[in-house]
Amino acid sequence: xxxxxxxxxxxxxxxxxxxxxxxxxxxxxxxxxxxxxxxxxxxxxxxxxxxxxxxxxxxxxxxxxxxxxxxxxxxxxxxxxxxxxxxxxxxxxxxxxxxxxxxxxxxxxxxxxxxxxxxxxxxxxxxxxxxxxxxxxxxxxxxxxxxxxxxxxxxxxxxxxxxxxxxxxxxxxxxxxxxxxxxxxxxxxxxxxxxxxxxxxxxxxxxxxxxxxxxxxxxxxxxxxxxxxxxxxxxxxxxxxxxxxxxxxxxxxxxxxxxxxxxxxxxxxxxxxxxxxxxxxxxxxxxxxxxxxxxxxxxxxxxxxxxxxxxxxxxxxxxxxxxxxxxxxxxxxxxxxxxxxxxxxxxxxxxxxxxxx
Amino acid sequence: xxxxxxxxxxxxxxxxxxxxxxxxxxxxxxxxxxxxxxxxxxxxxxxxxxxxxxxxxxxxxxxxxxxxxxxxxxxxxxxxxxxxxxxxxxxxxxxxxxxxxxxxxxxxxxxxxxxxxxxxxxxxxxxxxxxxxxxxxxxxxxxxxxxxxxxxxxxxxxxxxxxxxxxxxxxxxxxxxxxxxxxxxxxxxxxxxxxxxxxxxxxxxxxxxxxxxxxxxxxxxxxxxxxxxxxxxxxxxxxxxxxxxxxxxxxxxxxxxxxxxxxxxxxxxxxxxxxxxxxxxxxxxxxxxxxxxxxxxxxxxxxxxxxxxxxxxxxxxxxx
Numbered sequence: 001x002x003x004x005x006x007x008x009x010x011x012x013x014x015x016x017x018x019x020x021x022x023x024x025x026x027x028x029x030x031x032x033x034x035x036x037x038x039x040x041x042x043x044x045x046x047x048x049x050x051x052x053x054x055x056x057x058x059x060x061x062x063x064x065x066x067x068x069x070x071x072x073x074x075x076x077x078x079x080x081x082x083x084x085x086x087x088x089x090x091x092x093x094x095x096x097x098x099x100x101x102x103x104x105x106x107x108x109x110x111x112x113x114x115x116x117x118x119x120x121x122x123x124x125x126x127x128x129x130x131x132x133x134x135x136x137x138x139x140x141x142x143x144x145x146x147x148x149x150x151x152x153x154x155x156x157x158x159x160x161x162x163x164x165x166x167x168x169x170x171x172x173x174x175x176x177x178x179x180x181x182x183x184x185x186x187x188x189x190x191x192x193x194x195x196x197x198x199x200x201x202x203x204x205x206x207x208x209x210x211x212x213x214x215x216x217x218x219x220x221x222x223x224x225x226x227x228x229x230x231x232x233x234x235x236x237x238x239x240x241x242x243x244x245x246x247x248x249x250x251x252x253x254x255x256x257x258x259x260x261x262x263x264x265x266x267x268x269x270x271x272x273x274x275x276x277x278x279x280x281x282x283x284x285x286x287x288x289x290x291x292x293x294x295x296x297x298x299x300x301x302x303x304x305x306x307x308x309x310x311x312x313x314x315x316x317x318x319x320x321x322x323x324x325x326x327x328x329x330x331x332x333x334x335x336x337x338x339x340x341x342x343x344x345x346x347x348x349x350x351x352x353x354x355x356x357x
Numbered sequence: 358x359x360x361x362x363x364x365x366x367x368x369x370x371x372x373x374x375x376x377x378x379x380x381x382x383x384x385x386x387x388x389x390x391x392x393x394x395x396x397x398x399x400x401x402x403x404x405x406x407x408x409x410x411x412x413x414x415x416x417x418x419x420x421x422x423x424x425x426x427x428x429x430x431x432x433x434x435x436x437x438x439x440x441x442x443x444x445x446x447x448x449x450x451x452x453x454x455x456x457x458x459x460x461x462x463x464x465x466x467x468x469x470x471x472x473x474x475x476x477x478x479x480x481x482x483x484x485x486x487x488x489x490x491x492x493x494x495x496x497x498x499x500x501x502x503x504x505x506x507x508x509x510x511x512x513x514x515x516x517x518x519x520x521x522x523x524x525x526x527x528x529x530x531x532x533x534x535x536x537x538x539x540x541x542x543x544x545x546x547x548x549x550x551x552x553x554x555x556x557x558x559x560x561x562x563x564x565x566x567x568x569x570x571x572x573x574x575x576x577x578x579x580x581x582x583x584x585x586x587x588x589x590x591x592x593x594x595x596x597x598x599x600x601x602x603x604x605x606x607x608x609x610x611x612x613x614x615x616x617x618x619x620x621x622x623x624x625x626x627x628x629x630x631x632x633x634x635x636x637x638x639x640x641x642x643x644x645x646x647x648x649x650x651x652x653x654x655x656x657x658x659x660x661x662x663x664x665x666x667x668x669x670x671x672x673x674x675x676x677x
Contacts, residue, residue, distance in 0.1 A: 030563055094562065095569075096529075096539045119525075122563055124518075125541045128529025132493060137624035140489070140524035154628065160406070160521055166630045173624040211538055212571040215557070219565040232669065258673040275582050282520060289666055290659065300633065311663055313655065314640060323640075329658055330640035331651060341652035349656060350674035 011150050011171045020174035023049040024084075024112040026103060027060045027075060028122050030094055031217075032067040036187065036230065037118035039078040041180060043188025044145055045116055046079040051147040054113065055081040061102050061203075063092030076196040078188055083196065084110065088203040093214040094122050100129040102203050107134060109201075112175045114153050116145075119179035131177050137170030138177040143184050143304070153178065162281040162304040182229050183287040183308060228277060233259035234288045234309075236279055237267065238302075240295020240316060240335050244272045249339040250294060256347050262286075264296050280305035292342075294335035298323025315339070395449035396551065397508040398440040400473070401496055401531070402433040402455045404464035405521040429464045432516030434471075434586040436579040439546065440514050441472050441587065447551060450474040452503055452510075456484055456495055462602050469597035471589040476600070477503060481607040486620035489522075493530025494617045499610040500535060511554065511573035517542055517580055525578070532576035540569060541578045 023045045028035035042058060049056040058075035062068040065087050072083040086102045103126065107115065115130075117123040119141045131138035139155040146154045148169070153176040156167045170176040228234065235257065237250040247263070254261040262279040263272065279286055281301040287308035294315045296302060303326055306312060314327035315335045324330045331338060406425045440451045453468040455461050456479040465476035479499045487495065504510055513535075518525035525541075532539035540558050544566065548557040557570040561580050607618055616622060643658065645651045660667040 028563070033564075035563060093567065096532075096541075100533075120563055121542050121561060124525045125529060125539070128489070128493075128526035129533050129539065131526070132490060132530040132533040135490065135624070138489060138524075138526060139625060140522075140526055158523075158633075159630075161523075162633070164630055165633055167628045168625050169628050170624050171626060212540075212569055215568040215570055217562070217565050217567055233666075257670065282523065289663065289669075304633070311659065311666075312640075313659065319642075324642070325635065325639055327640040328662070329655065330642045331645060331655060332642065333645050333651065338652065341650075342655060345650070345652040345656045346670075349653075350670060353671060353674070 011152060013172055013174075017172070017174040020111040020113045021052075022054045022057055022110075022112050023052065023114045024057045024059055024107075024116065024175070025075075025080070026115065026117045026123070026126065027058045027071055027083075028118055028120060029060055029062045029067060029071045030122065031219075032070075034071050034074055035118060035120060035122075035182070037120060037123075037180070037182040039074070040182070040185040040187055041116045041118060042075060042078040042080055044180070044185045045114075046188065048114060048145060048147055048153070049081075052113065052151060057081065057110075057112070058083045059103060059106060060084070061086045061091050061099055063087070063089050072198055073195075076194045077191050079191070079194075081196050083198050085198055085200045086203050087200070088205070090203065090205060090207050090210060093217060094125075095210065095212050095214065096125055096129055097210050097212060098203060098205050099126050100133060101205055103130050104133050105204070106201060107175060110199075115175040115177045117177070117179045119181040123179050127177060127179050134175070136173040136175060136177060137168075138179070139168040139170070140179050142178045142180050145178060145180070152176065158281060158304050162300045181285050183285045186287075228260045228262055228279075229284050229286060231260035231286070232288055233257050233290045233292075234262060234279070234286050235259050235292045235294070236262045236264065236296060237272075237294050237335070238264040238296030239266050240297070242295075242336060244270070246336050247272050249336065249343070253292070253339055253343045253346070256343055256350070257290075259288075259290075264299075264302050293323055293327070294339055296323055297321045298326065315342075396443055396447045396512065397449050397510050398443055398451050399500055399503060399510045399513045400433070400437050400440045400451060400453045400468075401500075401513065401515040401527070402437065402453050402464065402468060403430045403516075403519050403521075404428070404455060404457050404461040405430045405519055427460070427464065429467060430516055430519045430521075432518055432520070432579075432581055434516075435581055435583050436514035436516045436577070437468060437471060437473065438584045438586045439577070439579050440512070442584070443512065443546070443549065444474075447549075450507070452477060452507055454479065454496065454499055454503065456480070456487075456492065456499070459604075462604075465602050466597050466600070469600050470594045471586055472593045475507065475603065477603040477605065479605050479607075479610055481618075483607045483615050483618045486623060487618065488623035488625045489524050489526040489530055490624055491618055491620075491622035492527050493534055494622060495607070495610070495612065496527065497531050497534035498612045499605060500531065502605070502610050509574070511551070511575070512549075512556070513537065513574070513576045515576070515578050517578045528576060528578040535574075535576070537574050537576040538571040539576050540571065542580045543577045544580045544583050546577075 025041040027038040058080040060071045117127045142155040142157045144156040148154045155178045235254040262277040268278045289310045291309035292313045312327040314323040314330045319332045451473045452475040453473045454477045515528040542561040543558045545559040560567045
């Protein structure tokens with residue numbers, strides 16, 4: 001990864017790209033609901049746009065006018081100056097073909113300088129297609145976005161499983177594209193009643209043009225799957241629990257606290273938990289108010305997924321464990337013995353005070 | 358490997374060398390007879406450093422590559438197994454493609470032990486430093502060449518992402534370049550009709566599963582945990598030892614425009630590489646002693662530092 005001296009490491013933006021201005025966020029609207037990552041991106045996009053003296057736009061594609069209008073209003077309230085909309089029945093469910101065409105056409109017509117998407121299943125499906133169509137640079141899964149002294153987007157992302165960070169730039173192509181995972185960025189304040197301009201465009205595609213058909217959509221019955229990322233309290237376990245039976249201790253504490261539970265990557269490999277409960281670089285990024293890590297050593301891969309938490313509690317037998325380097329409060333103890341005590345402490349405190357109240 | 362097993366292994370390898378041409382010939386004949394029904398399937402694979410074992414030099418902040426073992430990107434094994442299952446069901450061949458340094462041959466050979474029929478290594482110094490756009494360009498060119506040489510592929514598989522790059526963007530890039538219908542995060546192939554050229558899959562979407570139907574050719578990125586890679590037969594293990602890995606340079610793969618490869622073909626540039634900053638403050642350690650209720654002390658400390666949390670919890674407890 002040495003710094004090469006080739007031409008494109010210098011900024012020599014071709015003339016036809018100089019018309020590209022403004023910061024865009026592709027809004028994920030599905031089944032009438034906007035994914036929270038879209039608002040997080042608007043918060044960050046606002047800062048980038050202000051730094052560039054540019055406008056911040058949301059791009060909302062959807063199947064029905066009412067939910068698109070509602071999503072557009074939310075965009076204004078989270079900081080957008082304007083919203084581009086495309087309303088067409090073929091956009092009811094997310095599909096790669098019509099969404100790629102819609103977003104690519106908008107980019108070619110209105111020329112944004114920066115285009116941000118969520119690093120979700122939808123965003124990653126769409127971003128690769130759009131970037132390849134536009135033949136521009138795309139930096140995936142960024143953890144930090146900034147504008148450098150030359151006015152280019154400096155996108156920082158973890159590499160090699162989080163052991164290193166690298167800052168990546170697209171100097172001579174436009175738009176500069178980046179994706180960011182949910183919960184990496186802070187949710188911006190909601191400004192009730194804020195408004196902006198809507199620019200409506202047509203898709204120019206009919207159902208007959210689209211090869212892939214959505215036969216049905218089966219919503220998750222276990223809605224918890226999606227909730228770990230946005231939970232206020234998360235309790236997680238690691239190999240220090242020693243057995244899958246002991247993992248129940250994590251679940252019990254989570255239950256008492258009304259929390260979600262998860263685990264480190266080795267637990268997924270051992271089959272103790274499912275992949276959608278994995279926390280860390282290759283799993284979920286979380287940003288809870290309280291994170292309790294029991295028997296987790298805190299390798300860098302885990303750290304990058306949890307360091308956004310307001311408060312991190314670490315329980316580990318090894319006083320030298322890496323987790324104590326970034327936790328706020330630490331207890332050197334065997335999690336298997338300590339978790340039941342902590343559960344009991346919370347249980348009795350909450351029951352006593354509930355009765356008193 | 359104990360000496361006994363090693364000897365037996367080598368003996369069988371020798372034995373297999375004599376069997377191998379016949380096996381291949383038989384399979385080829387069968388393919389030509391059943392051309393309309395069998396499938397040629399490609400799987401894109403990447404050899405990656407085992408990220409769990411990477412260490413950063415504490416002083417120089419550089420990756421200590423020495424001694425870090427390389428593995429097949431774990432996500433790609435789900436793609437390979439799904440491809441092998443389709444081959445087992447419909448007959449045909451599985452070709453595995455990787456782009457990487459010559460040593461990526463090790464991982465390709467490993468895919469042969471699982472039962473892949475052919476392995477193609479795309480290797481050239483022109484590919485060094487490729488970002489996702491340049492990578493999908495090179496792989497797409499190689500896949501077109503594979504189609505010309507070994508037969509059209511109605512299905513091309515990739516893993517959902519790699520564990521070193523984590524971008525999940527190369528699969529969609531290939532689909533766009535080859536004009537394939539793109540099916541990402543597939544958890545199940547429900548139906549595949551070779552005569553009609555249609556395929557129905559379950560795709561993991563946000564908050565649910567999409568049941569999608571489309572026409573082949575398709576590019577599928579396979580979700581993890583959807584299957585388990587087979588152990589591979591002994592015959593496959595022996596064949597893998599002596600099998601020829603098809604090795605192509607950029608020119609061999611039919612790439613004429615070298616400026617679209619490697620560093621030169623990558624619109625993104627790596628400006629800076631650095632180690633994550635150490636946290637300024639280490640954890641406050643709470644004492645654990647006999648006769649002292651550390652659990653209650655921890656709870657009180659949490660509430661002291663986060664009073665709002667205590668109120669939240671109280672509301673939760675009252676609502677129960």
